[in-house]
Amino acid sequence: MVTSARQHLPERTDRELVTAAREGDAEAFGLLVRRHQKRVYRLAVNLLKSGAEAEDVTQDTFVRAYGALDRFDGRSEPFTWIYRICVNLSLNALRSRKTRRASSPDDPRIEALLVDNAPAGGSPQRSTADKQLGRALVEGIDELSDTLRTTLVLVCIDGLSHAEAGEVLGCPEGTVAWRVHEARKKLRGMLSERGFDDDDLEGKE
Amino acid sequence: MSEPTLKLQRNADELLRDLPMAEPDLEARAQAIAGKLGSKPAEGALSDDDLFRAPELMAEVGEPSLPVPPSAVRAGQKSNFAEMARKSLQKGEDDATALAKELMAAAKSRRPDAEMVERVKAAGRAGATASPLPTGDVERTSGVVTRAEPVPVAAAVPVAAPASSPSRGVSRGTVIGIFGSVVGIAACLALYFKTNEPASSPTSAALQAEKAADAVVAATPQAGRPAPTAAAKPNDGVVSPEALAPATEPQAPEGEKRGGGKAAAVAAAPAGAPGGSPKVAAAAPSAAAPKQEAVVLEDDPAPAQAPVAEKKAEPTPEPQLKPAEGNGGSLPISPSAGAVSTALGSVRSDAQACLAGQTEAVSASVTFGSDGHVLSVRASGPAAACIQAALSKAHVAPFAKDSFTAPITIRPP
Numbered sequence: 297m298v299t300s301a302r303q304h305l306p307e308r309t310d311r312e313l314v315t316a317a318r319e320g321d322a323e324a325f326g327l328l329v330r331r332h333q334k335r336v337y338r339l340a341v342n343l344l345k346s347g348a349e350a351e352d353v354t355q356d357t358f359v360r361a362y363g364a365l366d367r368f369d370g371r372s373e374p375f376t377w378i379y380r381i382c383v384n385l386s387l388n389a390l391r392s393r394k395t396r397r398a399s400s401p402d403d404p405r406i407e408a409l410l411v412d413n414a415p416a417g418g419s420p421q422r423s424t425a426d427k428q429l430g431r432a433l434v435e436g437i438d439e440l441s442d443t444l445r446t447t448l449v450l451v452c453i454d455g456l457s458h459a460e461a462g463e464v465l466g467c468p469e470g471t472v473a474w475r476v477h478e479a480r481k482k483l484r485g486m487l488s489e490r491g492f493d494d495d496d497l498e499g500k501e
Numbered sequence: 502m503s504e505p506t507l508k509l510q511r512n513a514d515e516l517l518r519d520l521p522m523a524e525p526d527l528e529a530r531a532q533a534i535a536g537k538l539g540s541k542p543a544e545g546a547l548s549d550d551d552l553f554r555a556p557e558l559m560a561e562v563g564e565p566s567l568p569v570p571p572s573a574v575r576a577g578q579k580s581n582f583a584e585m586a587r588k589s590l591q592k593g594e595d596d597a598t599a600l601a602k603e604l605m606a607a608a609k610s611r612r613p614d615a616e617m618v619e620r621v622k623a624a625g626r627a628g629a630t631a632s633p634l635p636t637g638d639v640e641r642t643s644g645v646v647t648r649a650e651p652v653p654v655a656a657a658v659p660v661a662a663p664a665s666s667p668s669r670g671v672s673r674g675t676v677i678g679i680f681g682s683v684v685g686i687a688a689c690l691a692l693y694f695k696t697n698e699p700a701s702s703p704t705s706a707a708l709q710a711e712k713a714a715d716a717v718v719a720a721t722p723q724a725g726r727p728a729p730t731a732a733a734k735p736n737d738g739v740v741s742p743e744a745l746a747p748a749t750e751p752q753a754p755e756g757e758k759r760g761g762g763k764a765a766a767v768a769a770a771p772a773g774a775p776g777g778s779p780k781v782a783a784a785a786p787s788a789a790a791p792k793q794e795a796v797v798l799e800d801d802p803a804p805a806q807a808p809v810a811e812k813k814a815e816p817t818p819e820p821q822l823k824p825a826e827g828n829g830g831s832l833p834i835s836p837s838a839g840a841v842s843t844a845l846g847s848v849r850s851d852a853q854a855c856l857a858g859q860t861e862a863v864s865a866s867v868t869f870g871s872d873g874h875v876l877s878v879r880a881s882g883p884a885a886a887c888i889q890a891a892l893s894k895a896h897v898a899p900f901a902k903d904s905f906t907a908p909i910t911i912r913p914p
Binding site for chain 2: 322325330347351354359381426444467471475
C-alpha cells in the first residue's frame, strides 16, 4: 500500500489528493500526510522546542484537517491550510504551558547537534564550529518572539515564500518580509553576542 | 524561498536552511495518524473556527500594517473611543452654537450690504446719467446731486427691514438686523461719497469754466437772451449754473426760511438771473465771488488761492440741494463731536503732510456748512494754503445750524 501510494506521489497534486480524500479515499489523505508530515513536524519542533509535543501536534494537525476537509474552500494551497492548523495548534500548546520552556534534551534539534555526524572528508574543526554555530542558532531562534520565530521558521527553515507564509499567517507579504528581516537582524545580534563574528569564524577556519 | 536580505554570520544561513533535526519514524507516525483519522478531537481542544483562522500573533514594535490581536485592540481603545465620542458630542454642540452666531452675524451684515450695494449703484447711475431726468426739480445730475442724497436711502431702510425678516414676528434678532443694516448703509454711503469726492473736482472745474464762459457771453451784445432751461440744454453730465437756476428757483424761499442770511443770499443770486437784465445775469456768477473770498486767507500766497477758490465755488448751489428740507426736523442741530473728529481725522494726514519738514504745529479752524461740507478753513503759516486745501475735503453729516466751526491743530508728521 505504501509502495503504491509512493508510485502516485508525482502524479497527483495536493488538491487532487484533498478532493479524493473528501470523497472518502483515505489512502489519498495518507499520501498527503506522508508528503507534508516532515515539514509539519519540523515546524512544530521549532515552535514548541519539544519532540514529544511536536509529534502530538503533527498527529493532531492531520487528524483535525481530515475531519474538516469539507471546510477547505480551495482558495489556498492545501499545505498552507495544513500549516495554519499546525501553527494554531502549536501556539495553543505554547499558551497552555504554565512556564516558558527553554531548549531541553527533548529538543530534536539539540539531539541532532549532539550526534557526531561530520562527513568523512570534512574537517573536525569545522564540524565542531558548525555544531557550536548550530546550537547558537537554535538558542537564538528560541529567544525570538513567537511572531518572529514562526515567520522565520516558515520562510528560512521550511522554505515557504513570503506569499505562502502570508497565507499561513494571514498577513501581507510586506509584513512577512519585515518580520523575516527583523528576525534575521536579531539573530545576527544574538550570534554576535555569542562571539560568532565573521572575523572570528574566518580565523577559526 | 525568497533571498535573505540580511546575511548571517558565515555559514549560518546554510545551517539555518538545513537545520539538523532528529526525526522520529515518520512512517510509523503516518500509520498512527491514519489509524486516528475520523476520531473526535480531545475535549478542550481548539474549535474548528479557532483552528482555521489566522494565527493570533502579537505584532512587533514598528511592524508595518500591524495586525494587532482583537483582544489587545479592545482593551487598549475602549476608553479612547468613549473619550472621542464625548469630545465629538461636545464639539458638535460648540459648533452648532458658533454656527448660529455666525449666521446671525451674517444676517446682520451681509443682507444690508447687498441692498446697499444696489442702492449705491442706483444712486451712482442716477447721479452720473447723461440724460436729464423727467422732472425739472431733480435735474441736477452730477456728483453734487448724489452727494446730497442720504434722505431717499434713509427712507428706504424700512423697506429693507421687512426683507430681512420675512413673515415673522418682530424678534430681537430682527431689530438687531435692522439696526445693523441701517448702520451698514450709512457707513457705506459715507464711504461712497468720500470716494466720489475727487470725481466732483472735475465737475467743479467745469462749473468754473462754464461760469467764466457765461460771464463772457453776458458781456456780449447777445447776452440779453433768456437763460436756457435745463431741459433745453444738452446735459453732458456737468452741472452748469444755468441748468441749476430754474431748479433752485422754488427752493430759494425755503433756503431763505431755513438758512436765512448767507445761504439765502447765495441762493437769491442765481434766482434773479432768468428775469433780470444781462448785467444781473452777469452779476450772478460774481455774486459768488465774495463768498469765495470769505474762505481765502489774507496771508495765503497768490498761487494757492486758485484751488481754494475752485473748492469754494462748488458749495455755492448746495443750499438748494440739501436733503434736509425734505426730512423735517430729524437733522441734528449741530454735528456731533465724534462726527467732526472723524471728519477731521480723515483729512488730518493730508494736512500733516503740508507740514513736512517743519517743526511747529499750526492751529486751524474748519467751518462746516449745514450740508456738511466745509465752508471755510482758517489757518496760518506758510503752509496755510496747503492745509486749507486738505481740510476743506472734510465732510460731516448735514445738520440744522447754519454752520459749525471746529478747531484743529495740525502737527508736523
